[in-house]
Amino acid sequence: MITLHGFPASNYYNIVKHALLYKDVPFEEHLIFTGNDQLLAVSPVGKVPAITTEDGVTLSESSVICDFLEEAYPDTPLYPESATKRAMVRQIMKIAELYFELPSRRLIPYVFSGVDAPDAIKKEVRQVIKRGIPALNRLCQFSPWIAGETFTMADIYMHYVNVVVINCASTQLDWDILAEIPGMKQWNETMSQSDIAQKIEADRRANMPEFKTHIKALVQAAQSK
Incomplete structure (x- = not known):
């Protein structure tokens, strides 16, 4: 059985978790936060998510894991058959x-601490997001799914990117980005x-208090050095 390492407050963890559940792949969850040396045993740079495959191989980086799941468990596909259409799905994921996601992520520390980000950071984040909006307007079809008539990995990826956008960028910038x-x-x-x-959202909410406690402990440890 696959083991999914990480924590439900992470949107990247939830991308992989959603793909596993959608494909109906049996897995178990191993709760572990960043900053834990044990994480290096399954993730070379200590990031989440990571998985341990059924044959004991460890993999990290959400996009790598999702590609592995698609190849190892193809019965419920999340990418089109055409190489061109697969690339189009990945293009949406990369731009998202x-x-x-990445510019919105810069605002996470300010959201957690309950303070406004500096104006300079807000300006930089807004500029990057403004580059993404016309690109996604051109690429997203919503007919009814992001890449067309078929549900794909782009739908999963974009949904959990939007969690960060809504909770961080939209709140800090006072901007309904979606x-x-x-x-x-x-x-x-x-x-x-x-x-x-x-289910994933319920797990995320349940994990948030423990995750925030973990973050506060990391900050306090850094300040005491």
Whole structure:
């Protein structure tokens, strides 16, 4: 059985978890936070998520794990058959990561501490997101799924990118970012209503108090050095 290492407060962890549940692949969860030396045993740079495969191999990086799951468990595909269409799905995922998730992630410390980010950081984050909006407007189809008629990994990826966008960038920037992409908010709501997404969201909420305690301990340890 696959072991999924990480914690439910992580959106990257939840991308992999959603793919596992969608593909109906048996797995168990191993709760472990970043900053734990034990994580290096399964993740070369100590990041989550990571998995241990059925044959004992460890893999990290969410996109690598998702590609592995697609190849190892192809019965319920999350990518189109056409190489071109697969590349188009990955293009959406990459743009969502680079121009939505990563800039929004810069605001996480301020959200957790309950203070406003400096204006300079807000400006930088806004500029990057503004580059992503027209790109996603051109690429996302919402007919009814992001890449067309078929549910793909792009739907999973974008949904958990949006968790960070909504909770960090939209709140810190006072900006309804999803509304800038026609169809995105309705699609995101549809995604959130699935049984899998609701289970993952419940697990995320349940894990948040423990995760915040962990983050505070890391900050205090760093300040004491």
